[in-house]
Amino acid sequence: MESTPGPNRILIVDDHPIVREGLAARIEFQPDLEVCGEASNIEDALALYRSLSPDLTLIDIQLEDGNGMELIKEIHARNASAKILVVSAFDESLYAERALRAGALGYVNKRELRDSVIDAIRTVLKGERYLSCTMMQHMLRQAMSPKNPSKEDPISRLSDRELEVFQLIGHGITTAAIASQLNLSVHTIETHREKLRQKLGVKNSIELMKVAFQWVLENG
Numbered sequence: 001m002e003s004t005p006g007p008n009r010i011l012i013v014d015d016h017p018i019v020r021e022g023l024a025a026r027i028e029f030q031p032d033l034e035v036c037g038e039a040s041n042i043e044d045a046l047a048l049y050r051s052l053s054p055d056l057t058l059i060d061i062q063l064e065d066g067n068g069m070e071l072i073k074e075i076h077a078r079n080a081s082a083k084i085l086v087v088s089a090f091d092e093s094l095y096a097e098r099a100l101r102a103g104a105l106g107y108v109n110k111r112e113l114r115d116s117v118i119d120a121i122r123t124v125l126k127g128e129r130y131l132s133c134t135m136m137q138h139m140l141r142q143a144m145s146p147k148n149p150s151k152e153d154p155i156s157r158l159s160d161r162e163l164e165v166f167q168l169i170g171h172g173i174t175t176a177a178i179a180s181q182l183n184l185s186v187h188t189i190e191t192h193r194e195k196l197r198q199k200l201g202v203k204n205s206i207e208l209m210k211v212a213f214q215w216v217l218e219n220g
Contacts, residue, residue: 008125009036011054013045013071014087015064019110023058023087023117030118041065042074049075056125059104061088061095066181067164069095069102076103085124087117091219092135094153098160106130154200155215162199165192169209170216 010027012035014020024035036052039045041064049057057075061068068086075082084104088095089111096107105124108117112132123130158166161182168178179189193208202208 007032007034008055008121009034009052010121011036011045011048011052011057012038013040013057013063013068014038014060015040015062016060019060019087026117027121033118033121042068042071045071046074049078056083056085056121058085058087058121061086061090061099062167067160067167069098069160069164072099072102072104083124083127085120085130092132094156094163094219096131096135098163100129102160107135108132157199158196162192162196165189166196166212167216169193169196170212170214172209172213 007030010033012020012023012027014023017040020038020040024038027033027035036054037048039048043065045057045059045063048054059068059071063071068088072084072086075084080103082103085106085108086095086099086104087108087110089109092107092109099107105127106120106129108120108130109132116132120130155163155166164182165178168181173181175189175193176186178184179186182189193205196202197204197208200208200211202211
């Protein structure tokens with residue numbers, strides 16, 4: 001007699017307890033899904049991923065000890081077939097493509113969680129990509145439009161690491177603290193800051209801080 005396969009096991013990685021609770025409640029309501037673990041930072045998430053081998057991992061972009069993009073890359077490097085779904089409040093037009101390049105299969109904006117998260121989970125569990133209709137249309141327009149650097153949003157030209165540093169600058173974190181949080185040298189962070197000034201066309205560190213602060217205000 002064949003045994004009935006158990007529910008798909010989900011690992012939730014988000015730095016907000018209320019969000020984890022909300023996601024867990026929606027998942028546990030589904031008979032074919034269950035939450036096997038929760039984490040708020042990269043270190044704990046990697047430990048749980050190794051010990052639990054979840055069928056799918058939900059990851060936020062902003063975590064307690066770093067950027068969720070780095071966690072996606074770490075998991076994907078360990079297991080190229082890992083099923084990862086990003087659930088984030090950040091603008092999907094800026095982060096969704098980055099998440100897919102890093103190894104995720106889908107992206108859900110937290111503002112649309114109520115309506116789409118379960119569909120997104122089941123889609124990614126099948127090994128298929130999940131993006132909102134708006135994001136799919138955006139990517140299609142990008143693919144079909146000729147490149148025009150003068151009209152391109154300068155933020156979109158930043159590397160994942162530069163964007164991470166830019167975001168931390170916008171939160172008012174000092175260079176030394178950014179270096180410590182990212183396990184990089186102060187010199188490396190200064191190099192990133194200089195590249196940011198060049199790519200964003202700002203004259204000095206004060207202007208960079210103002211631009212970063214405004215971006216964080218608008219994007220979370």
